[in-house]
Amino acid sequence: MKSFLKGMLAAVPIVIGYLPIALAYGVIATEAGLTVREITMMSVFVFGGASQFMIVNMMLASSLYIEIILATFVLNFRHFVMSFAMMHRLKEAPFFVKLVLGAQTTDESFSFFSLSDVDEDRDYHFFLGLFMAGYLAWVFGSLLGGFVGLLIPSKLGISFGVSLYAMFIALLVPAVKKAMRYLWIAVLAMVLNYSFSLVINSGFSLILATLLASTLNVFKKGEV
Numbered sequence: 001m002k003s004f005l006k007g008m009l010a011a012v013p014i015v016i017g018y019l020p021i022a023l024a025y026g027v028i029a030t031e032a033g034l035t036v037r038e039i040t041m042m043s044v045f046v047f048g049g050a051s052q053f054m055i056v057n058m059m060l061a062s063s064l065y066i067e068i069i070l071a072t073f074v075l076n077f078r079h080f081v082m083s084f085a086m087m088h089r090l091k092e093a094p095f096f097v098k099l100v101l102g103a104q105t106t107d108e109s110f111s112f113f114s115l116s117d118v119d120e121d122r123d124y125h126f127f128l129g130l131f132m133a134g135y136l137a138w139v140f141g142s143l144l145g146g147f148v149g150l151l152i153p154s155k156l157g158i159s160f161g162v163s164l165y166a167m168f169i170a171l172l173v174p175a176v177k178k179a180m181r182y183l184w185i186a187v188l189a190m191v192l193n194y195s196f197s198l199v200i201n202s203g204f205s206l207i208l209a210t211l212l213a214s215t216l217n218v219f220k221k222g223e224v
Contacts, residue, residue, distance in 0.1 A: 011133035018137040034146075035146075042055070046072070049106070064201065100132075104132065109131050186213075
C-alpha cells in the first residue's frame with residue numbers, strides 16, 4: 001500500500017496535465033451530442049486522449065462507425081508495443097495487475113516507466129498507483145467537462161476544439177525533436193488525407209493516409 005501511494009504521489013505532474021485536457025474533451029464531446037454518461041464511459045473504456053478527441057471530431061464529421069473504430073485502432077496500436085515492453089520488465093507482477101497496467105498505459109505514464117528502474121522502491125505496486133492516478137484524473141476531468149459543456153454557451157464550447165490541434169502538436173513535437181523524419185511523415189499524411197478526402201469519405205481517407213505515410217517511411221528507411 002505504501003508503494004502504491006508513492007506511485008500516486010509521483011503521478012501529480014501527469015494528473016495536472018491531464019485534467020485541463022480531459023475537461024476540454026468533455027466540453028467538445030458535449031457539443032458533438034454525447035451525454036455526460038457517454039462522455040464518461042468513453043474515458044473509462046477507451047482512455048486515450050488523442051483517440052478520444054479524434055473520435056469526437058469524426059462524429060462531428062458524421063463518419064461511419066467502422067471508420068471510427070479502424071482509425072482508433074491505428075492511432076492506439078502503439079499501446080500494444082508499449083504494453084509488451086512494460087510487461088517484459090514486470091515479470092513478477094500478477095496477471096491481473098498486468099492487464100490493468102496494460103489497459104491504463106499512456107504516452108506519459110510509459111515515458112515515466114521507461115526512465116525508472118524497477119526495484120524494491122518502484123515495484124509493480126508503485127506503477128499501479130502511478131497509472132491509476134492518471135486514469136482517475138482523466139475520467140474525473142471528462143465527467144467535469146461534460147457538466148461544464150452543458151452550462152456554457154454553444155459557441156464557447158465549440159471554441160474548445162482548438163485543444164484537439166494542441167493535443168496532436170504536443171504528440172508530434174517531442175518526436176520531431178528526436179528525428180526530423182516524423183515531421184515529413186505528418187506533412188505527407190496531411191497531404192494524402194486531403195487528396196483522398198476529395199474522392200472518398202473523410203474517415204477512410206484519414207485511415208489510408210496514416211497507414212500509407214507510415215508504410216512509405218518504413219520502406220524509405222529500408223526496415224523491411
